[in-house]
Each structure stands twice: as structure tokens, then as C-alpha cells.
Amino acid sequence: NAGVTQTPKFRVLKTGQSMTLLCAQDMNHEYMYWYRQDPGMGLRLIHYSVGEGTTAKGEVPDGYNVSRLKKQNFLLGLESAAPSQTSVYFCASSYRNEGSSYNEQFFGPGTRLTVL
Amino acid sequence: KQEVTQIPAALSVPEGENLVLNCSFTDSAIYNLQWFRQDPGKGLTSLLLIQSSQREQTSGRLNASLDKSSGRSTLYIAASQPGDSATYLCAVRASGSRLTFGEGTQLTVNP
Numbered sequence: 066n067a068g069v070t071q072t073p074k075f076r077v078l079k080t081g082q083s084m085t086l087l088c089a090q091d092m093n094h095e096y097m098y099w100y101r102q103d104p105g106m107g108l109r110l111i112h113y114s115v116g117e118g119t120t121a122k123g124e125v126p127d128g129y130n131v132s133r134l135k136k137q138n139f140l141l142g143l144e145s146a147a148p149s150q151t152s153v154y155f156c157a158s159s160y161r162n163e164g165s166s167y168n169e170q171f172f173g174p175g176t177r178l179t180v181l
Numbered sequence: 182k183q184e185v186t187q188i189p190a191a192l193s194v195p196e197g198e199n200l201v202l203n204c205s206f207t208d209s210a211i212y213n214l215q216w217f218r219q220d221p222g223k224g225l226t227s228l229l230l231i232q233s234s235q236r237e238q239t240s241g242r243l244n245a246s247l248d249k250s251s252g253r254s255t256l257y258i259a260a261s262q263p264g265d266s267a268t269y270l271c272a273v274r275a276s277g278s279r280l281t282f283g284e285g286t287q288l289t290v291n292p
Binding site: 069098105106107108109110113123124155157168169170171172173174175 | 185212213215217223224225226227230270272274279280282283284285
């Protein structure tokens with residue numbers, strides 16, 4: 066099993082450009098998440114999905130869009146990149162256990178994005 | 182709003198020492214608490230998951246405890262090794278599916 070994979074690993078964008086980050090998991094997890102990690106801010110949830118075809122906003126959703134067309138994939142889009150979106154982006158996935166105490170999240174290796 | 186605090190922010194110890202990392206959270210209504218390890222430039226590796234009904238979990242030289250009523254968790258590392266050097270993050274899951282993370286403790290174990 067590859068677990069959670071992310072593409073690309075690094076990217077440099079100019080302000081106003083758009084891009085899509087791809088997350089894939091092969092664990093048949095229902096839930097998937099996108100986080101960003103910034104110095105002094107910790108990891109913050111951007112958007113998440115509780116199943117194919119569904120998405121929901123997290124703590125910092127502005128400037129991002131997501132799609133979950135297939136259960137194994139979760140896409141994060143930046144329509145018009147801004148320097149404030151320079152960050153490390155992590156994808157995670159977990160089993161469907163809403164309301165249960167068991168919900169271990171597994172993380173991908175991250176994508177380092179720089180917006181100039 | 183749930184807030185998670187980790188103390189200390191950084192810790193440097195000699196090899197072989199036993200150590201404790203602390204995590205506190207403001208809302209005790211949690212489903213579980215998870216400890217992660219993050220190496221520089223890498224993703225997060227899950228170390229231990231403690232369910233809300235549990236008091237502790239152990240894995241090898243790691244032991245994590247949870248006191249939900251006081252909003253505290255500790256990660257105990259026995260006989261530390263240079264390979265344990267990393268940033269350790271704790272995260273709590275409250276309502277919904279989201280995790281709230283602390284900012285981490287950066288651990289350095291000196292040979």
C-alpha cells in the first residue's frame with residue numbers, strides 16, 4: 066500500500082496563477098482532508114470531505130476550492146494564487162467513524178508551495 | 182473554540198534520558214487525541230491514538246496518557262535516542278471530523 070500520496074511535491078507560482086494539488090489514498094478511506102502548515106500557526110484545516118461527491122469548509126477555506134469526484138482522490142485548487150498561500154499543504158485520510166472515538170488520520174508527505 | 186497548547190516548544194536532552202512532552206486542550210469534549218511525529222521537510226507519522234474512554238496507550242518506548250477532565254495529555258519517551266529527534270505534535274478531535282493541532286515540541290536528542 067502506498068498510503069496517502071500527494072502531487073506535486075514542490076511548486077512555485079506567480080501571483081494570480083492557478084494550480085491543482087492532487088491527493089490520492091489507497092486505503093479505501095471515506096474521509097479526506099486538506100491542511101496547511103505555517104510557522105507559528107500549526108496545521109489548520111482548509112477543507113474536508115466525508116465521502117465521494119461531498120465537501121465541507123474547514124477553518125481557513127477562503128481562496129481554495131476542492132473536489133472529490135472519486136473516493137480515492139481529493140483535489141485542492143487555487144484559482145488565483147496569492148503570496149499568503151505560500152505554505153506546506155498536507156492531505157490526510159481516515160476511516161468513516163463519525164460519532165465514534167476511533168478516527169486515526171493518516172497523512173501524506175506534503176506539497177511545498179511558494180507564491181511569488 | 183478548541184485550542185491546543187504544547188509545552189515546551191523546544192527541548193534538548195542527552196541520549197538515554199527519559200522525557201515528557203505536554204499537551205493541553207481547552208475543550209474536554211473530545212473523541213480522541215492523537216500524537217504525531219514530524220521529521221524536517223516530511224509529513225506527519227501517527228504515533229499513538231488515545232480514545233476518549235482510555236487513559237493511556239503504549240507503543241514500544243512511547244507511552245501517552247490522557248486526562249480528559251483536566252484537558253491534558255503527556256507523551257513519555259523512555260531511553261531517548263538521537264533517532265527520536267523530530268517535532269512532536271498532538272491533535273484532538275472534537276465535534277465533526279476535524280483535528281485541532283498544537284504547534285508542536287521540537288525535540289533534539291544529543292549523542
